[in-house]
Amino acid sequence: MVMKRIFFLIMIWLVVGCGYHFAGRQVIQFPHQARTVCIQKIVNPSVYSWLDQTIRDFLSEEIPRRSEAVVVNDTRADLFLSVRIDYISTSQKTKGENDLTLNFEAKVCLELIFKDAKGRVLFRTLPVTYAETYASESEQQQALTKATTECLRRSLDQLVKNEF
Secondary structure (H helix, E strand, C coil), X not given: CHHHHHHHXXXXXHHHHCCXXXXXXXXXXXXXXXXXXXXXEEECCCCCCCHHHHHHHHHHXXXXXXXXXXXXXXXXXXXXXXXXXXXXXXXXXXXXXXXXXXXEEEEEEEEEEEECCCCCEEEECCCEEEEEEECCHHHHHHHHHHHHHHHHHHHHHHHHHCCC
16 A cells, blocks of 8 residues: 555656646746737638637637736737638538538637737747537537637647747
8 A cells, every 4th residue: 555655656746747737737938028918910811700809808818827928908018919810611521321411620720920019020820720520500609619719729839838
């Protein structure tokens, strides 16, 4: 019994000591010690205009949660963020007997672009693509929301790892 406890404690120590972190919990480091971010523009080439507010709401919650920066609606912000949606698609994924659609897929690809007050691009994330499967047309909006927020979350993860 004592050996099991020692083994368990060693495993906990190894996991904590190796730098393992849970996704979405790592601290975002903005360059130039930026403390304020303004979500300036969302380029959304789709007919899903409701996604703009979904993106703003998600980023307004996620950025302060994962960094020391706050999201502001001010021209005096340290960083200006634009979200560019490269593409959004919904399609039939799986067909069954008699060409009856069994599953649909919502796919989103986007990137984040950060600029300074003079409009110069400081950095941009690599494009992130995510697909979400859904079972019926009535679930399309929920699937698009999930795919979009997952792309945003993974884009922010790049800021932790400096993969931009």
